[in-house]
Amino acid sequence: MTEREELLGRLQVRLRRAEELQDVSPLLEPAALEESGRLASLLDDQDIKARLVLGRLHWHRYLALPEGQDEDDLATAEEMLGFCFLHDAPDEVLPERLLPLLADHAVPTALTMLERALDSADAAAITATTRIWQRIVRHTPTDHPHHVVYLGNLGVALQVKFGRSGASTDLDEAIRIGRRTVEATPTDHPRRAGYLGNLGAALQTRFHRHGIATDLDDAILASRQAVEATPTGHPDRAKHLSNLGAALQTRFARYGTAADLNEAVKAGRQAVEATFTDHPKRATYLSNLGGALTSRYLTGSGSATDLNEASEALQRAVRATPGDHPDHALYQSNLANLLGLRYAESHALTDLEGAVEAGRRAVRATPDDQPDQAVYRRNLGTALYNRFLTSRTVADRKEAVEALVAAAEVESAAPSVRVTALRAAGALVATTPDRKRAAELLERAVRLLPEVAPRGLDRPDQQVLLSELAGLAGDAAALALADPSATEDDRARRALALLESGRALLLAQVMEVRDDLTDLRARHPDLARRFTELRDLLDRPTPSALWSGKADAAPSLIPSQPEQDRRQVAAELRALLTRIRRLEGFASFAAPPAEEGLRKQAWNGPVVTFNVTEYRSDALLLTEEGITAVGLPGLTPDAVIDRVSAFHQALKDSTDSHPDANRGAAQQRVREVLAWLWDTAVGPVLDALGFDGPPADGQAWPRVWWAPGGLLSLLPLHAAGHHTRPDDAGYRTRTALDRVVSSYTPTITALKYARRPRTQPPPAQARALVVAMPSMPGLHHRDRLPEATREATQLMARLPHPVLLAEPDPGTGGFHTSDRMPTRSAVFARLAEVTIAHFACHGSSHPTDPSRSMLLLHDWQDAPLTVASLAPVNLDHARLAYLSACSTTLARNQDLLDESIHLTAAFLLAGFAHVIGTLWEIDDGYAADIADTFYSHLTDSTKEVDTERAAHALHATVRDLRRQLPLAPSVWGAHLHAGT
Incomplete structure (x- = not known):
């Protein structure tokens, strides 16, 4: 011893x-x-x-x-x-009594550790630094004179740790600490500007990681306040200016507001001008300025001077930074991007070579598992891809693919970075004969899509993130169909699974957790109760998702009430789902259906999923026998774009009231597009399904469900055909209306959701809600819908136990005695009590944000009934929603077409098994006639309503009107049925 x-x-x-x-x-x-x-x-x-x-x-x-x-x-x-x-x-x-003193004594060492961590890539040292500052804060009384200072240091340490580990929990904690620090610091305190700057930087980092718009707005607010709190000439003012410029540039990249970009350039220049040449942070300011100038040049509002200044700034940033500095890789990667851009303008090979070499240096300077490594490898892959386009050398393509795949394998990186890298790699491999590997790469990308827009994010943020990856699922499915290593059946099954996984993700997130809870409540009531609580918290739309005409409150970095962190709720719900699925008998609880489950949805008729891509176009046919693919070579993206444009212009021209307007010619153009749609898409599909002519007299009408996806969702598949006069030869042989009863569904999973068993039995007697808006507050008198009064009156006489919510119409004298104003809250209060809801009003499809598409009710200016506002609605008794309004199935944002975000889908999600919607603007007179005829096919003399025949009723109604106006498809083709 x-x-x-x-x-x-x-x-x-x-x-x-x-x-x-x-x-x-x-x-x-x-x-x-x-x-x-x-x-x-x-x-x-x-x-x-x-x-x-x-x-x-x-x-x-x-x-x-x-x-x-x-x-x-x-x-x-x-x-x-x-x-x-x-x-x-x-x-x-x-000793407990000694802990505060030990914490105080540890500060000098902890400060030294923090200074070293700021310039270190040593994960262990960074972790140790964070741990000691957490301990210091934990054991320092809140009334200690330096408690806030210690909080601030902990926030910085957590930010550094996140940069090395990529763990979101570190960044979330840094922001929470940052908010506490700012809140605890008096407005006139000299350290407040620094705390604001740190908070702004952390918020901006989280925006880059998760895409949360409120984080970006708060980052700009914090950075702006930091600048305002720092006097001119103060050594920290340049840092705050540069951070503000970087945040403004980021917001410009999302929203495209020129004022943000110009202010970013101005702030960046001020930061550089206020800094000595040998200042240790000058390289950061130069790099941020270079990024802003590059962005302005790309918008077209800048000039060659901007591009040259950006290049000089980025090169100076690289020269001023030692190779072992943590930011050296970032500056090299930024320079690589700039040189690649300049090559696109100048075609100078020296720029292209410089981009590749700078990208390689960035990768070499970064540890393999660091989150930023994914960005640098992706950027390198892009530079190599550009060089491949010039050189056409196998080596460049091979290295580009390797870099992109390696980027995707950095698990700590942002999912959006990994997905875009995989997509680029798959596209590059697809230029070779190796379609098998290309398909595998894009399949990996699709599997990561739910992580790009997880349920914990606000709806607007999810939409932006998904819009940046539009068409990914379609490309993956197309490459799967082109994989020669698999059988035809396997290719078709794989392609359909990819489309089901990668389309309508936002709908799927909600549908997933609205499973039948009867068994769970009976066997595990506590789990069922918590599951419902978490689900309802996430279903509740956030203020950013609910548009209102009212001004927002003054911005604040400190929430007035404790924040309910949606991402934490979503994480708890995921953990709870995992726990439930481990219970005996609950393995498939709230899970997407497997192939067998999908096939069951074809019991009443096939489901046809279209896929239109640059690689190839197909229809995937789901029947009870299995899944097959039908190639559609004429259905190219360019052809669809041309026909969509021509179709909607013709619709507009068909209602032109100008005396010289040729509305007949416009209807002819509409018919030409419908004939093309038949020849290239619908006709080949119905022939393949064996529906090659009208059903025989007395034979039941077959049914088909269409899942169009993408741009094809802007055209009426149910109205496709060669529409001529009834006395023309072949009148009833080449139209969808004369072969099948058509319905629509966003995905097969959505159809399963519409058919799900209800947790409560239906009421003994059906009840109907009728909402009519013949006049509209805040709109011009010419926008009145006088026929809405007739429509509602007819329905009140026809439907069982109707409740009327109607706007008084000064123009016709209708509904003056009504004391039930059609507001959003009044509608929502009654939806849970009715089986049928009918709306005769204006509809508005939002041009950019489909979640803001709305039915215009009495309070549409302050509390609109939007797609987003319907998100929390979850009905048990609802059967039929009839949206007699314009464009309720139309989504205008082309990058979100795969998401099927429109009012028709929103009512399906709310619990209605059947929804009647419209694809374009409709005439209120014809709309009233169509509605009356539709309900006449559903009700008998005792007012009994068979909502299960909704699709057949609409089909018969449209055919009736077509017989009257065979050459005017714009009148009878807009209405469609969605659901079961």
Whole structure:
């Protein structure tokens, strides 16, 4: 036994006696002091155990000795235990009374550690720094004069740790700490600007990671306040200006507001001008300025001067930064992007070579598992791809693919970065004969899509993130169909699974957690209750998703109420789902249907999913027998775009009231597009399904469900055909209306949702809600819908137990006695009580944000009934929603067409099994006639309504009107049926 071990053993015996028997006399003996001194002289830098024994021994001596004789023992206890405090000795083994003092004494060392961490890539050192600052904050009283300073340092440490680990929990905690620090700091405190700057930087980082728009707005607010709180000439003003410029540039990239970009350039220049040449942060300011100038050049509002200034700024940033500096890789990657852009303008090979080399240097300077490595590898892959387009060398393509795939394998990176890298790699491999690998790469990208827009994000943020990846699922399915290594059946199954996984993701997120809870409530009531609570929290739309005409409150970095973190709720719900699925009998609870489950949805008729891509176009046919693919070579993206444009222009021209307008010619153009749609898409599909002519007299009409996806969703598949006069030869042979009853569904999973069993039995008697808006507050009198009064009156006489909500119409005298105003809240209050809801009103399809598409009710200016507002609605008794309004199935944002975000889908999601919607603007007179005829096919003389025949009723109604107006498809073709 060594001397150290012998001394440590003796002192442990003394300490144990003192602590267990409450007898300190062994510690006060002269021998104890001599032994402790000898042991202290034998310590090395790693000896925490011995220091802990020595520290506790001297602490007990300090407590026992009279005042005046205890100073040395206190100093030794602080020294020994302070070392233990810094080296992660558990709190419970340290004297509780001493912890605040130990925390205070640890600050100088912690500051040194933090300074080193800022310029280090050592993950262990960064983790240790964060841990010690967390401990310091935990044990420093809130009334301590430096408590806020310590909070601020902890926030910085957490940001640094996130940059190395990519763990979102670190970044979330940094922001929470940052908000606390700002809140606890007086407005005129000299440190407040620094705390605001740190908070702004953390918020901007989280925006880049998750795409949360409120984070970006708060980052700009914090950075702007930091600038305003810093006097001109102050050394930190340049830092705050540069951070503000970077945040403004980021917001420009999302929303395209020129004022943001111009202010970003101005702030960036001011930051550089206010900094000495040898300032350690000057390279950061130069890089941010270069990024802003590059963006302005790309908009076309800048000039060649901007591009040259950007190039010079980025090159100076690289030259000013040592190769081992943590930011060196970032500046190299930014330079690579700039050089690639300049090559596109100049075609100078030196720029292209420079882009590749700078990209390689960025990758080499970054640890493989660091989140930013994914960005640098993706950027390198882009530069190599550009060089491949020029060189056409196999080596460039191979290296580009390797870089992009490696980017996707950085698991700590943002999912959006990984997905875009995989998509680019798949597209590049698709230029080779290796379609198998191309398909595999895009399939991996599709599987990551739910992580790009997880349910914890606000709806607007999800939409922006998904819009940037529009068409990915279609491309993946197309490449799967082109994979020669698989059988035809396997290719078709794989392609349909990809389309089901990658389309209508936002709908799928809600449908997933609205499963039947009957069994769960019976067997595990506590889990069912918590599941419902979490689901309802996420269903509740956030203020950013609910548009209102009212001005927002003044912006604040400190929420007036505790924030309900949607991402935390979503994480808890995911964990709860995992727990439930591990229970016996619940393995498939709230899970998407497998192939067998999908096939079951074809029991009443096939489901046809279209896929139109640059690679190829197909229809995937789901029947009870299986899944097959029908190639559609004439259905190219360019052809669809041309026909969609021509179709909607012709619709507009068909209602032109100008005396010289040729509305007949416009109807002819509409018919030409419908004939093309038949020849290239619908006709080949119906022929393949065996529906090659009208059903025989007395034979039941077959049904088909269409899942168009993408641009094809802007055309009426149900109205496709060669529409001529009834006396023309072949009149009833080449139209969808004369072969099948058509219905629509966003996906097969959505059809399963519409058919799901209800948790409560339907009411004994059906009830109907009729909402009529013949006039509209805030709109011109010419926008009145006088026929809405007739429509509602007819329905009140026809439907069972109707409830009327109607706007008084001064123009016709209708509904003057109504005391039930059609507001959003009044509608929502009654939806849970009815089986049928009918709306005769204006509809508005939002041009950019489909979640803001709305039915215009009395309070449409302040509380509109939008797609987003319907998100929390979850009905048990609802059967039929009839939206007698314009464009309720139309989504105008082409990058979100695969998401099927429109009013028709929103009512399906709310629980209606059948929804009647419209694809374009409709005439209110014909709309009233169509509605009356439709309900005449559903009701008998006793007003009994068979909503299950909704699709057949609409089909018969449209055919009736077509017989009257065979050459005017714009009149009878807009209405469609969606659902079961």
